[in-house]
Amino acid sequence: MRTDISPLISVSVLACTFTTIAVVIILSLIPVYLPTRQLTVPDCAARKAASVYDYIVVGSGPGGSTVATRLALNNFSVLLIEAGPDYDGGDTRTPGFWAQTQLNLPITINFYPYLYSKENDTTILYPRGMTLGGSAQLNALVAMTVNPSEWDNIAAITGDSNWSSQNMIGKYQPLVENCQYCLNNDTDTNKNGWADISAPAYRKPSPQLNITNPAISTLFEAINERLNYNPNVNENKSYDSWFYLPQSINQDEGIRSSTYKRIKTVQSLRPSNFHIWTNTFVTKLIIDPTTKNTCGVQYVKGSNLYKASPLASPSLNIKNVKKSVIYAKREIIVSGGQWLSPQLLQLSGIGDRTLLEKLGIPVIQDLPGVGKNQQEHSEISYIVKLKTNENIYESNNSNCIFNKTSNDPCLIDYLNNPTASIYSSNLNIFSIFRSAEPIVPNFPDSVFLFVPQRFTGIRTNWLQTMAQYPFGTYLTVDIELGRNKNNLGNVYIQSTNPFDTPLIEMKHFQDENGPVEVNQFIQHIRFLRDLFTNSQFSKYVDYEDLPGSQFQTDEQLSAFIYEYVWGHHACCTNKMGNTETDPLAVVNSKAQVKGINNLRICDISIFPVIPGYYPMVPIFMAAEKIADDIIIAAKS
Ligand SMILES: Cc1cc2nc3c(=O)[nH]c(=O)nc-3n(C[C@H](O)[C@H](O)[C@H](O)COP(=O)(O)OP(=O)(O)OC[C@H]3O[C@@H](n4cnc5c(N)ncnc54)[C@H](O)[C@@H]3O)c2cc1C
Structure with a gap:
C-alpha cells in the first residue's frame, strides 16, 4: 500500500493549514478513497x-x-x-x-x-x-x-545449449508426442507423450500409400515420376518425401x-x-x-x-x-x-x-x-477444377456439406463410426515436401497440402465462398513456404x-529476400502446372482455376502472388x-x-x-x- 498512502499523507499535511471542518471532510473521504485507489492503481506492496x-x-x-x-x-x-x-x-x-x-x-x-x-x-x-x-x-x-537445425539455431543465438536439437528432440519431444500413426516396429518415434498425433483415423497406419482411388493413385504416380518419392513411407527417411499429414487427433476416437x-x-x-x-x-x-x-x-x-x-x-x-x-x-x-x-x-x-x-x-x-x-x-493456393466429382478418399465422402445442423451424410457417417469417416481428419489427402531454387540441403523450403476443395486461403467470407463449390469438384494444392x-x-x-x-x-516480401520467396512460389506454380497438364493425371483436370491461364509471365505470376x-x-x-x-x-x-x-x-x-x-x-x-x-x- 506504500504508493497508495503517500498521496494521503501529503493531503493531510496540506489539510493542517485549513480549518478543522476541512480536515474532517478530507478524513471522511479516506475510507472511500483507499479502496478506489487500490483498484485503479494496484501495486506490489499488497x-x-x-x-x-x-x-x-x-x-x-x-x-x-x-x-x-x-x-x-x-x-x-x-x-x-x-x-x-x-x-x-x-x-x-x-x-x-x-x-x-x-x-x-x-x-x-x-x-x-x-x-x-x-x-x-x-x-x-x-x-x-x-x-x-x-x-x-x-x-x-x-x-x-x-x-533440427532450427533448434540448434536458437541454441546458437541464445548461447543456451538446452535449446540444441539434441536436447529438444531427445528430451522434450518424447514428453509431448504420442505418435499414434507410427508403426510398432518404429524405434525412433515417441508413443508416450501427452499430445496424440495421428494420421487420419480412417486411413489406419500403413507403410504403403495404399490408395485405391484411381485418380489419386494416378496423381501420386505423376508426382513420383518427377520427384522419385518412394511409395513406401517408411523408406522416405529424408525430407524429399510424401507423407500423411500428422494431425492432433486421437486415432481411437477420431476426435481433436x-x-x-x-x-x-x-x-x-x-x-x-x-x-x-x-x-x-x-x-x-x-x-x-x-x-x-x-x-x-x-x-x-x-x-x-x-x-x-x-x-x-x-x-x-x-x-x-x-x-x-x-x-x-x-x-x-x-x-x-x-x-x-x-x-x-x-x-x-x-x-x-x-x-x-x-x-x-x-x-x-x-x-x-x-x-x-x-x-x-x-501461403498460396494452386487450384484445378476436376472433370468429375471424384471420391478421392478411401472412405465414403459423397455429398459432404460440412453442416452440423442439417442432414449432412458425412456427419451422420462420422457420428455412427467416427474412425471410419473423413471427418476424423482435417481433409488433407496427402502432402509432399518440395524445394525450389535456392535449395538448402535437408531443409525443403515448402510443404504442399493436397485438399479436395476450392480453398483460396483464409480470407473474408472464405467459408461461404468455398461452400458454393461441392466437395471434391476442385483440387487445391496449398503451397506453404516454410523458411x-x-x-x-x-x-x-x-x-x-x-x-x-x-x-x-x-x-x-518486403525484405531483401522477398524476391527470392516470390520466385520460389513461381517455381512451385510452374511445377504444378506441368504436373496437372503433362501427366496421366491431366485426364482428370478440367482447367486451372487459380492462378488461371491469364497469369503466365513471371511478372504476372508475381502480381498474382502479391494479391493472393x-x-x-x-x-x-x-x-x-x-x-x-x-x-x-x-x-x-x-x-x-x-x-x-x-x-x-x-x-x-x-x-x-x-x-x-x-x-x-x-x-x-x-x-x-x-x-x-x-x-x-x-x-x-
Ligand atoms: C485457423 C487456424 C489454423 C491453424 N492451423 C494450424 C495447424 O494446422 N498447425 C499448427 O501447428 N498451427 C496452426 N495454427 C497456428 C497455431 O494454432 C497457433 O500458432 C498456436 O495456437 C499459437 O499458440 P499460442 O499459445 O502462442 O497462442 P494462442 O493459441 O493464440 O493462445 C493464446 C490464448 O491466450 C488468451 N489470451 C490472450 N490475451 C489474453 C488476456 N489478456 N487475458 C486472458 N487471456 C488472454 C487467448 O484468448 C488465447 O486463448 C492455426 C491457427 C489458426 C487460427
Missing part, C-alpha cells in the same frame, strides 16, 4: 497478504496450457487465466469441422492485419481462438516438428486431441492446486516501477470483451468497467499469443519508449523489440484501452535472444523478460525465427523446456 497462487499464467493456448499444466503437475499452485469460455463442442472436437469452428462467434476473434503495411492498405481476415485451449481449438490440426484435453486431464489430476478462470481478460501486469518486480495482474471478468470478437461492444472502455487484481507469489507467465502478448506488455509499460510516451503510458522498461520481428509462413526470413512485420497498440485491437503489419498471399502462423513478436548484446531481444533463453523480475513469456511470440512449417508442436516443446527452467529456478 502482494504478500493477497497472494494465493505460486504462478499466474495468462492465456491457455499451446504455450500457456503446456507450461501451466507442467507447473501444476509439479505441485505448484497455478492460476490459468483465459479470456475466452470453457467450450468443448461438436465443432471443435470434429477434425473435419476445423474450418467451421471459425463460425462459432463466442470462441473466435478476428483480426484484419495489413498484408503489407498501413500505407498499402490491404487487409486480410486473420482468425484466432479466444477459448480454453487457445487457437489450438480451432486450428487445422497439423502437428509437425521442426527441422490437443491443449483442451491436456488442461482437463491435469485439472482432474490436480483439482486442489490447478485453478482455471475463463471469461477473464487480463488488462495489465502489476509491476513495481522501482524494483521492477512483477507481482500480479489486473483483470476484468466478462465474455467477448476484446474488440476482435465479433460479439464485442465497440464502445467498451476500460474506464467504465470493474477491474480487479490477483497476485502471485512467484511469477507471472504471459501466454497470450503473437499479438495479445506484446499488447499486454506495451499496455503495462514494457516496450518501445517512443510508442509508450506517445500514448502517455509510464515506461517501466524501454524494450524496443516488443512487437517487432514479426514473421509468417506465406521465410522476412522479419519486418510488427504489432503496436494504438490506444491505452486494452479492449482495442492493435495495429498489425505483416509486410510480406496469406498465412496463419504469425509469430516472433517478443523475440528470444541474447539480452546483453541484441537490443531487440525481449526475453532471454529462459523466456524471462529483459529488465523485469518474475515475468516470463511462453507462447509463439518468443521464437526468434518462425518455427518449422507448422508452429503448434514446436510451441509445445519450447513450453516444456521453459517449464523446466521455471521448476529448476523454483527449486534451487
Whole structure:
C-alpha cells in the first residue's frame, strides 16, 4: 500500500493549514478513497497478504496450457487465466469441422492485419481462438516438428545449449508426442507423450500409400515420376518425401486431441492446486516501477470483451468497467499469443519508449523489440477444377456439406463410426515436401497440402465462398513456404484501452529476400502446372482455376502472388535472444523478460525465427523446456 498512502499523507499535511471542518471532510473521504485507489492503481506492496497462487499464467493456448499444466503437475499452485469460455463442442472436437469452428462467434476473434503495411492498405481476415485451449481449438490440426537445425539455431543465438536439437528432440519431444500413426516396429518415434498425433483415423497406419482411388493413385504416380518419392513411407527417411499429414487427433476416437484435453486431464489430476478462470481478460501486469518486480495482474471478468470478437461492444472502455487484481507469489507467465502478448506488455509499460510516451503510458522498461520481428509462413493456393466429382478418399465422402445442423451424410457417417469417416481428419489427402531454387540441403523450403476443395486461403467470407463449390469438384494444392526470413512485420497498440485491437503489419516480401520467396512460389506454380497438364493425371483436370491461364509471365505470376498471399502462423513478436548484446531481444533463453523480475513469456511470440512449417508442436516443446527452467529456478 506504500504508493497508495503517500498521496494521503501529503493531503493531510496540506489539510493542517485549513480549518478543522476541512480536515474532517478530507478524513471522511479516506475510507472511500483507499479502496478506489487500490483498484485503479494496484501495486506490489499488497502482494504478500493477497497472494494465493505460486504462478499466474495468462492465456491457455499451446504455450500457456503446456507450461501451466507442467507447473501444476509439479505441485505448484497455478492460476490459468483465459479470456475466452470453457467450450468443448461438436465443432471443435470434429477434425473435419476445423474450418467451421471459425463460425462459432463466442470462441473466435478476428483480426484484419495489413498484408503489407498501413500505407498499402490491404487487409486480410486473420482468425484466432479466444477459448480454453487457445487457437489450438480451432486450428487445422497439423502437428509437425521442426527441422533440427532450427533448434540448434536458437541454441546458437541464445548461447543456451538446452535449446540444441539434441536436447529438444531427445528430451522434450518424447514428453509431448504420442505418435499414434507410427508403426510398432518404429524405434525412433515417441508413443508416450501427452499430445496424440495421428494420421487420419480412417486411413489406419500403413507403410504403403495404399490408395485405391484411381485418380489419386494416378496423381501420386505423376508426382513420383518427377520427384522419385518412394511409395513406401517408411523408406522416405529424408525430407524429399510424401507423407500423411500428422494431425492432433486421437486415432481411437477420431476426435481433436490437443491443449483442451491436456488442461482437463491435469485439472482432474490436480483439482486442489490447478485453478482455471475463463471469461477473464487480463488488462495489465502489476509491476513495481522501482524494483521492477512483477507481482500480479489486473483483470476484468466478462465474455467477448476484446474488440476482435465479433460479439464485442465497440464502445467498451476500460474506464467504465470493474477491474480487479490477483497476485502471485512467484511469477507471472504471459501466454497470450503473437499479438495479445506484446499488447499486454506495451499496455503495462514494457516496450518501445517512443510508442509508450506517445500514448502517455509510464515506461517501466524501454524494450524496443516488443512487437517487432514479426514473421509468417506465406501461403498460396494452386487450384484445378476436376472433370468429375471424384471420391478421392478411401472412405465414403459423397455429398459432404460440412453442416452440423442439417442432414449432412458425412456427419451422420462420422457420428455412427467416427474412425471410419473423413471427418476424423482435417481433409488433407496427402502432402509432399518440395524445394525450389535456392535449395538448402535437408531443409525443403515448402510443404504442399493436397485438399479436395476450392480453398483460396483464409480470407473474408472464405467459408461461404468455398461452400458454393461441392466437395471434391476442385483440387487445391496449398503451397506453404516454410523458411521465410522476412522479419519486418510488427504489432503496436494504438490506444491505452486494452479492449482495442492493435495495429498489425505483416509486410510480406518486403525484405531483401522477398524476391527470392516470390520466385520460389513461381517455381512451385510452374511445377504444378506441368504436373496437372503433362501427366496421366491431366485426364482428370478440367482447367486451372487459380492462378488461371491469364497469369503466365513471371511478372504476372508475381502480381498474382502479391494479391493472393496469406498465412496463419504469425509469430516472433517478443523475440528470444541474447539480452546483453541484441537490443531487440525481449526475453532471454529462459523466456524471462529483459529488465523485469518474475515475468516470463511462453507462447509463439518468443521464437526468434518462425518455427518449422507448422508452429503448434514446436510451441509445445519450447513450453516444456521453459517449464523446466521455471521448476529448476523454483527449486534451487
Ligand atoms: C485457423 C487456424 C489454423 C491453424 N492451423 C494450424 C495447424 O494446422 N498447425 C499448427 O501447428 N498451427 C496452426 N495454427 C497456428 C497455431 O494454432 C497457433 O500458432 C498456436 O495456437 C499459437 O499458440 P499460442 O499459445 O502462442 O497462442 P494462442 O493459441 O493464440 O493462445 C493464446 C490464448 O491466450 C488468451 N489470451 C490472450 N490475451 C489474453 C488476456 N489478456 N487475458 C486472458 N487471456 C488472454 C487467448 O484468448 C488465447 O486463448 C492455426 C491457427 C489458426 C487460427
